[in-house]
Amino acid sequence: MSCPRVALLVFAATIASAAPLAAQAVPGTRAYVAAQSGWDALRDGRHEAAAEAFALALDLEPRDPSLHLGAGMAAFLLGQTTAARHSLERALALAPSLTPASLLLGDILYRTSDLDGAIRVYEAAAAYAPANSTLAARLEALRREAALHGSFFASQGSRFTVLFEGPSDEALASHAIEVLESAYWRIATALSTYPDQTITVVLYTQEQFRDITRAPQWAAAAYDGRIRIPARGAAANSREFERVLVHELTHALVQGVAPRGLPIWLHEGLAVVFEPDGAGWAQAQLARDTRRLPVGRLTGDFARLSTAEARLAYAQSAAMVRALFEHNGAAAVGALLQDLARGDAFADAFERRFLIAYSAFVESLAR
Numbered sequence: 001m002s003c004p005r006v007a008l009l010v011f012a013a014t015i016a017s018a019a020p021l022a023a024q025a026v027p028g029t030r031a032y033v034a035a036q037s038g039w040d041a042l043r044d045g046r047h048e049a050a051a052e053a054f055a056l057a058l059d060l061e062p063r064d065p066s067l068h069l070g071a072g073m074a075a076f077l078l079g080q081t082t083a084a085r086h087s088l089e090r091a092l093a094l095a096p097s098l099t100p101a102s103l104l105l106g107d108i109l110y111r112t113s114d115l116d117g118a119i120r121v122y123e124a125a126a127a128y129a130p131a132n133s134t135l136a137a138r139l140e141a142l143r144r145e146a147a148l149h150g151s152f153f154a155s156q157g158s159r160f161t162v163l164f165e166g167p168s169d170e171a172l173a174s175h176a177i178e179v180l181e182s183a184y185w186r187i188a189t190a191l192s193t194y195p196d197q198t199i200t201v202v203l204y205t206q207e208q209f210r211d212i213t214r215a216p217q218w219a220a221a222a223y224d225g226r227i228r229i230p231a232r233g234a235a236a237n238s239r240e241f242e243r244v245l246v247h248e249l250t251h252a253l254v255q256g257v258a259p260r261g262l263p264i265w266l267h268e269g270l271a272v273v274f275e276p277d278g279a280g281w282a283q284a285q286l287a288r289d290t291r292r293l294p295v296g297r298l299t300g301d302f303a304r305l306s307t308a309e310a311r312l313a314y315a316q317s318a319a320m321v322r323a324l325f326e327h328n329g330a331a332a333v334g335a336l337l338q339d340l341a342r343g344d345a346f347a348d349a350f351e352r353r354f355l356i357a358y359s360a361f362v363e364s365l366a367r
C-alpha cells in the first residue's frame, strides 16, 4: 500500500444500516436521546463524543444491542480494537441477527489476522440473513483466502503474521518478522504511541520484488489493513526489502491509530522518514531538484501524479514531517494522530499540537 485509501467500506455500510436502529429505544427517554446523539456524533466524525454518548445510554439500557453496536463502532474508530470487539460480541450475544455488528466484528477479526474467527462470525450471520449480499461477498472472499494460505508464520506475541501467496519461504518470513519487530519499537517509541493490533503481511513469492513504496498503482484496490509485498528475489535485495517493509509498516501503524482524517503527505511523510536510512534519499532528491509541488497537491491521492511528480511529492512530504519533528518533537505527531482518531478536525488538532496554524506552517515551508 503506497497510498492509504482509507476505504472503510464495511464500516460505511454498517453505519448506514445501523443508524435507524436508534429507533429501537423508546422515544423521549434519556437512553433514546443519548443514543441519538451518539449516532449523530458518529456520522459527524466526533468519535470520542459518540463513545461517551453510547456509554451513557448503556448505563440506562444495558441490554439494548444497538447501543453495544454503537459503542463498538465508536471504539473501532478510536483505534480501540479490543474494546470494539467486546462491544460487538455483546451486541451479537443479545441479538444474533444484528447483521451490522457481524459485518464489523468479522472485519475487525480479519484485520487482526483471525481469518477463521472472521469466517465463523460471517457464517453465523449468514444463517440469519441469507439474502444479504455484502455478507455473502465477504464470506466468499474470506473462504477463498483461507484456501490460499495454507501455512503462515507468527511472531512471538503475535504482533505480526506473515502469509504467503505462492510458495512459502520460512527464512524470508523470519527475516521479515525480525525487521518488523525492531522497526515497530523504533516507530512506536518515537511517536509515543503503541498500537496493539496484529499486523498481517502477505508476501507474493511469485511476483518479482520491486519498490512499491512510490508506485501508488500497486494494490490499487482499497487498503484492507494488510501489508502486501511482491517478494520473489527479495533475499537478494535485502536492504531494499527491509526499507519497503518498514515503509509499509509505518502506514499500517498510523492507520491503526488514526483510521481516517490524515492528509496524504502526513501518511507518506511518516512512512518515508521512518525508512531505515531516515529518508536520506528524500533530502538528496530535494537538493537535486529545486522544483516544488504546491502543498495542496500533497493532501490528496498521489496516484494521479506523474512518476517524476510522485517522487517529488514523497520527498516533500518527508521534509514536512521532518519540519514537524524539529518544531515540536515526534511525540507531538503521535498525539496529533490520536486527536484525529477522536474525530478532531485536522487544522484544530494541528494547531493544538504544534502551536502554529496549519496555514502558517505551510507558508513557512515556502520561505
Ligand SMILES: [Zn+2]
Pocket: 001, 002, 003, 213, 247, 251, 268, 271
Ligand atoms: Zn507509502
